[in-house]
Amino acid sequence: MNQKMSKFAHITKVHPCYNEKLHDKIGRIHLPVAPKCNIACRFCKRSLGDESLCEERPGVAHHILKPADVEDYLNDLLKKMDNIKVIGIAGPGDSLFNKETFETLEILQEKFPEMIRCLSTNGLLLPKYAKRLADLGVKTVTTTVNAVDPKIQAQICDWIYYEGKVLKGEEGAKVLIENQIEGVKKAYEYDLAVKINTVLIPEINGEHIVEVAKTFKDYAFVQNIIPLIPMYKMENLRRPTCDEISGVRDNSEEFMTQFRACQQCRADAAGLLHQKNHIEQEKGKNLDIYDLKHFSH
Template sequence: MNQKMSKFAHITKVHPCYNEKLHDKIGRVHLPVAPKCNIACRYCKRCLGAESLCEERPGVAHHIMKPAEVEDYLSDLFKKMPNIKVIGIAGPGDSLFNKETFETLEILQDKFPEMVRCLSTNGLLLPKYAKKLADLGVKTVTVTVNAVDPKIQAQMCDWIYYEGKVLKGEEGAKVLIENQLEGVKKAYDYDLAVKINTVLVPEINMNHIVDIAKTYADYAFVQNIIPLIPMYKMENLRRPDCGEISGVRDSAEEFMTQFRACQQCRADAAGLLGEKKHMEQTKGKNLDIYDLKHFSH
């Protein structure tokens, strides 16, 4: 673990999703350029437009941003929020399943090379793109890993779309699990700092999460165990309580550093992690920042 800390010290000094002490100091912005997804998680419901305005969770954005909008949006945003040092792509679909992600990363590499660049992914295509991400200057990758046992993963995800085929149940789960581990190993080899996101579903994977930490201990920098937000096909399942979350984190921490301050941010979040702000499109064209504090929850 100390070796990993040393290897990625340059990231932990500037990235608020890798260092809880930076939450009130360094901001980040998510660019919602990746709408399509290649897996069907049972807890995920993507949401766009006006109905998304009062929601603060992954998978939602005011609208899908085009790569051509990115430079002007960021140039204006940095004037308003000079504390932003990190630019991420977090969907609202899967980043690696959208060509717009790579078009955006090329723009960022050219126009904003001083910014830390990161993205989130389900990891299905990470073996294919790990090197390309490194070549494009990406420094951190978050991979959502909910199981390392196909029987458990099949309860979290209905199907995956891979190499032109829809693979369901345990067949798809096995391919996803294998690709996630291979991809994380490659990312580590290319000096990408990897964070493992794990959605804690008490009825399904609560007693399995330590196995995830053990499996990824040598390759991922940190694990972020986040509570289920009951919705979509898991709307009747319960959210884990604070004691359960804390207990699982304590057990998993024996094998991997735990991140304990995740905000479960939107795909278009901007600013400090506690500010609850995101992108808005006004007058049909102009991009602006929308403040969720204007709405009750």
């Protein structure tokens, strides 16, 4: 653990999602440039447009930002928020499943090289793109891993889309898990600091999450266990209690450092983590956004 702490000390000094002491000091911006997703999680319902404005959770954004608009948007934002040091891509779909993510990272590398660049992914395509991310100057990767047992994962994710095929149930779950493990290992080899996000679903993976920590302990820097937000196909399941969350974190901490201050941010969040700012359409400005058909799975 000490070796990993030393290896990524430069990240923990500046990234509020890797150091909870920075929440009121350093801001971040999520660029919602990645609308499409390649897996179907049963708890995930993405929202776009005005219907998203009252929601504070991953998978929602007021609009999809085109890479061509990124530079102007950031220049304007940085004039208003001088505390932003981190620029991330967190969907609202899967970052690595959208070519716009890489177009945006190229812009960030050229125009905003001083900023820490990060992204979030489900990890299905991480083995393929880990090196490319490193070459584009990405420093941190958050990978959502909810199970390392295909039987459990199949209860959380209905299907995956991989190499031109839709793989359902345990078949898809097995491929997803294998790629997540391989991808995180590759990311570590390329000096990317990896945070494992794990959604705690008491009835499904509550007793299993410690196995996720065991599996990734040698390659991931930190684990972030977050509570299920009951919705979509899991709307009838319950949200874990505070005691349950603390207990699972305590058990997993034996194997991996635990991050305990996640805000479950929107895909277009901006500013300090405790603030609820996000990208909104400017009055009188016709933003060039994607057709809603591109927002589905």
